[in-house]
Amino acid sequence: MRMSWYHRILLSYAPIFFLVVSVLIFSFFAVLSNSAKDQIALTDEAIATKVMQVIDSSLKATERMLIKEMDVNDSMAAFFRNDASKIAFDYFLISRKVDEFSSMLPLSNSIYLYNEKSGQVLSHNGLSSLDQFGDREFLVEAYRSGTYTSGWTNPREFKEFSHEAGGERVVTLFKYYPVTGDRQGAVVINIRVPSLVSFIKDLTRYDAGLIQLFAGNGEPFDKNQGSPAVRPSGQEQLKHAVSDYTSWYYISNARSDKQLSFLSLLHNFWIILGLAAVAAGIGWFTYVTHRNFKPIQAIAGRIQDYTKRRSGELVRHPAKDELKFIEAAIDGLLERSSQFEQLYKDDLPIRRRQRLSEWLEGGTMMSEARWKQEMAKLQLPSDFARLMAAVMEIDRHSQFANGYSPKDQYLLKFAVSQVLQEIASDHLLVLWNEWLEPHQMAVVFYLDHQESARSQAIEAMRRLQAWVSDNLEFTVSVGIGSDTSFYADLPGSYEEAREQLCHKPLFGTNCMLGKESIRSKREGGIFPHLQLVSAIARSFRQDDGHWQAHVNKLAIVLQNGIFSQADLHHVMDYLLYQIQKELDEMPEEVHDLFKRDYLPQLEAVADSSRTLNEWRDELCRLLLELEAQIREVRAVRNNDLLVCRVKQYIELNYADPELSLGKLSEYFELNPRYLSKLFKEEAGEKFIDYMLKVRLEEASRLLLATELSVQEIAERVGYLHVISFHRAFKNMFGLPPGDYRKKSDGVRRAGE
Template structure:
């Protein structure tokens, strides 16, 4: 008997053996090559670190020389101190000193002194005003820089404005004196060309490259620095803690790992040998056909049912193709069926809860059976689970995690109901709201519904990183009652902003005691005070929100009040300067609108809005302080507030008091505070009279005299015009 199978298996194992042996040999050579490369990298890094130390040491020596000269050299000190001594001898001495300093270090290209008091610049060649100096822009920039020491970026230096060949330098700048009030600068320009020659003389090589790179990635100097990724291999990158420059070193290609390159060619040949053995293995596999019968049956079936499956040369590919086609078709049918059922079930949910379709028990039983819903029940309840702080929730989780967490919430609702022998039907009616229909027992439905909702709420709080607030219907009913049950749950959930989050809410929450319109006057008063930048606006803001929270208002009423607040702020700020209006409309109005749109609780909205209003207040104050007449306008306003009880207080009185023209005062006050001067006088007097009417027992005539009105008739008329009611009516209220 021939050993056919033995030889075939042996022929199959032989390529594997050769392949593994080749890999082991290759890994050995690669390890040796890697060790050599590591040693080369260490040597190159030591070389680069030496260059870093040498460059830093040279620059530090120059800086130390500057410090010494600025402290002890009489010529330099005399140049900065004796501004009124323009003698030729002093200029010559300073010029000689500069030349002496320049020759003290081979890297220095040029040095100049800049005196702030008369804006004169002393170079090695001349004493000139700064406006005729070629490096004027840099010197003036350093004058505005408050730093005691500066090492500039790579730049071009020219002593004369029309100089055709500026020098590439970096500048070391020290102020004079070293500490205290700045009187001038000493600027030393280090030539990058000299630095280049110095590096070539001290560290030149035809096998490696080395260059210095500034913070922005620009090459400054180096050895063979034109070598890039195509000509050299980078091996070291060392930052300088003193200059902030990056020192980069490597080796030029053609000198690196030549031995490894030879190995590459050798193993390329080995690769072709391995491919040959793989081909032998492939041929051997083709001779093996133990499932020929199965192939024939699949081909026979596919020729009758479909033209997609054709007998391939590779019989395993043919089998795989047939199985994939079968699985894909089955999954497609299943997916279409599930999607169709989801759409029909979602549409049915919408129709029943919106009241566009009414069913009796018999019709529901048939529909429930077709849509995999509980067919029989005693009572029906409705709940809406809303994700708290949804805007922050969407920022915290990506779409995939959001989908997963929503699935978890739906599953918890179902599993909780299954544990109580209650049916459940849930659908997402909004991105942050899960509506749930509960199918309960005949009795005790309301208690059971509240218990189920509370159990889900508690589980989410204890096991997930977010919370939910639940709106429940007050009563249970039948399928036909779902629209009313839904309205009750939505109404209960609308009071979330007043009652709080992470709770189970049941209607009704308000019995008519909450009246949103009574807060409109508080909003008007707050916005007027904010426009006038009165200190009491913060107190009014806090009081306004406290009164709103005391009333159990729903979200729609909260949003309407906040929109009225935005409307009033738009109205009040429109009377201010164009700069303030632009700042409000482009920066703060979108943020306020976003906060109103995304809030969950009024107690969270209040600090957010206060933070925005305080920021706007700071912007307004900064804009006003930049105006020349801002201080005068505030003084006039303060004078009115302090002398409102003076009957003679008028525009003419203010003209005499401040020795200004009446039209100028009125226009300036209007531009500064957005309100006419006369209207502001009346506003101050009426506000003060309100305090007296509510906090004292003074008569109306006495109150009128206390706020600057000689005749109580004039006071009553002005009070009613502003407040909308007489002083007596206001006191009774």
């Protein structure tokens, strides 16, 4: 079997291509091996240095926070104050304050306080004497010699109770209290070694631990690493980093690829072999190209002869390059073909719209077979069991036309049409929709024999309404016609759908109107509903949050009855009378505010509203504004105003890492304890709980709305250490920040 020209060219070039590429790849790896080993060593050093910097930063932050806390923490000072009146509950409060400070530190830890004069030690588990304290030997040695006051210790065994069989390995920060002046005792922070090792594993994202941490005496922090290590030297020096702060050092476990090292021994040989392969390939390419170019030259000659005979019909400006000459000839043929095709496509939407308009207006007088032929020419469906017409109308089209340019109007209408097509595809529906009027879109549904087909079509239009309402700045109403089994009866269904839209003023905007929804309204007077009006006024004065539900219930009652504009005026007048009567029992400022600013606006609501929904919405808007004004008046008369100012300050400055109760007290010139008590009484929650809620709710918003990293989000909401942010976020939302973002993205995609 003869091969095609493509396969002949492919087989001509393929052997030399694979040979040259293979040789070059081996040569490349051989030359690159030495450089790769150096880069691996530099990468190991960079990783070890970065981990060292993060650990040192966390430990320094812990030391700074402890020194600051020793200066400002009244509870800690109370422990060292030798006051015989302290009772067990006082020590419990001090222990709880120390625990709160401990929870703010970056790493898992424990803290205990030692009072020299009383000989007592206070820890998380309670108060004990020095003789009974499990860590007595270390505490006595450190306190007397001052050996450990300069920084963190190497790993050591710690147990809080002397009767414990074993302890836990920790590194310790020892500080005299106070920082300056006569010594009254000491504060000791123990960070658990497993927590430190786990933190390093989390940083490097290796379960086995890419970085090994060793103390200054060579003792490994992780006992699973084996025997004590020896400080590396020589070329291995690049693979470790030593901390100037703690004297600990960090060693990487990465190793160079031995295969690359083997290839590096032969790199000169591979370079020579690669150059020889390139030279051989150039010669082969020249020969094969010359042989394969002959058919192209022959084609170009035939095209040139034809062009000369046809007066340059295919190619107007012949090129010297044969391939460009052939390309120009093919482009000429394609251009002529595309011009005819484009003319047909450009005319197709116009012909579709015209044909649908004629069909729905009853102007199509042809047999069903001829009608199917016309649909096939227009690339439209023609097979159906039943047909149903629907009309979608833009609500308040005059505002829509004034608010958007003609170009934007066209784009919005096109978007609505495309969304309807997608929704119909989800419901396995076939439809034909066109904008026959500036404010109306006609839709024809091709239904099957299933009884649920009509309800599915109506549901598709409801989804379209919901999408427009949620994503665009206008709403649409839909009229549904009856279904028919003959194509010539569709104009009747279309006319019925348009008639349904005439009832829109009765139902309001964004409504779905069909034979299922249009029904007679019940008649009745307004007197039975005046009790509901009184309930609205009473609920508004009591500020119990139920008056809006009463307004909605009143609107439904009025919607179900036949009431004139005069009846609506009567209801509104009685409502204003009841509200004014209820507000007379409130302070004079509230009564004056209502009469001066809101009574005239409320009296005009009934006249300015075109529908009951507009009346209800405008009434609720004005009452909500009045409700907010009344709350402000109440706030001026008590401490609520001060608490509101504190909340506002927190909401504006939550990103400040130094934000605290002490800073707020200085800003508002109040005693911290008084401010804390006042905030708890008025706001119903602690200051720290409210600040955490503001910060973490903002963090939740940033996780869902942005692509910022967790570290960046933590800094934006006022956390210096991402570990503390992780812990606080998980306590509030039940998930770490990363998992929270992934779960929200999954829920959003499932919803879409």
